[in-house]
Amino acid sequence: MCGRFTLRRPGPEIAEHFDLEALLAREPRYNIAPGQPVAVVRADAAGARQLAELHWGLVPAWAEDARVGGRLVNARSETVSERRAFASAFRSRRCIVPADGFYEWTGRAGARQPVHIEVRGGALFGIAGLWEAWRGPDGRELESCVLLTTDANAAIRPLHDRMPAILSPDTYADWLALGEQAAEILAPLLHPLPDAEVSLRPVSPRVNHVDFDDPACLDPPPEPAQRELF
DNA sequence: CCAGACGTTGTT
DNA sequence: GTCTGG
């Protein structure tokens, strides 16, 4: 699945890859977690692509409490167009979440060993996402998002049976196109990446703690953990 | 019709 | 075990 990821590439490179209107300065992220702000690419009414920071964990418009978003961190691409919690966002509020790596875990509870997964040697990629706007009883606005998942490829399957739905750059425009799109047109865009395009590397358990967000998250794990695993 | 739900994932 | 918070 996709419950933690990285975005280290500099702002201008992100802007270039996703064809954004504005360049931007941003700090590299080594440990982006649910409940935190996430950078997402959306198309505005004129079709121009903008970067926005949305809360990760989709809060549906009808929710009485923003906390329901805590569990809506991923959506299955196979069923997302039919699920009540996601259907309207799927019809008209699709987004792309820039990333340059994501984490999966192995090992027993209490000693979870993270593995960092890169695509094509650390290149930027875009994860298919949806977003929602929610207004609280006190009138405050919250924009939130959810990341789509698909079957894991054979390289990742030993860790998990799901992986993020990573869009091919030539499908970004279709995914972001405003207006209603038939699910059958969009569904083929959401498939596992070929095994050869991903590389896995065990990293420091430091990443387990959401308050650590620094390069040391990607350090090699302590020796014993490495031996246990590979 | 009204009432009630609305989601995914991990784990041995 | 299960939920919340980050």
Place this chain on the structure above:
DNA sequence: CCAGACGTTGTT
């Protein structure tokens, strides 16, 4: 995703 908490009562 993982880590960490998880509760009620009386009292001023």
Place this chain on the structure above:
DNA sequence: GTCTGG
């Protein structure tokens, strides 16, 4: 809000 179940 919108769909499902009764």
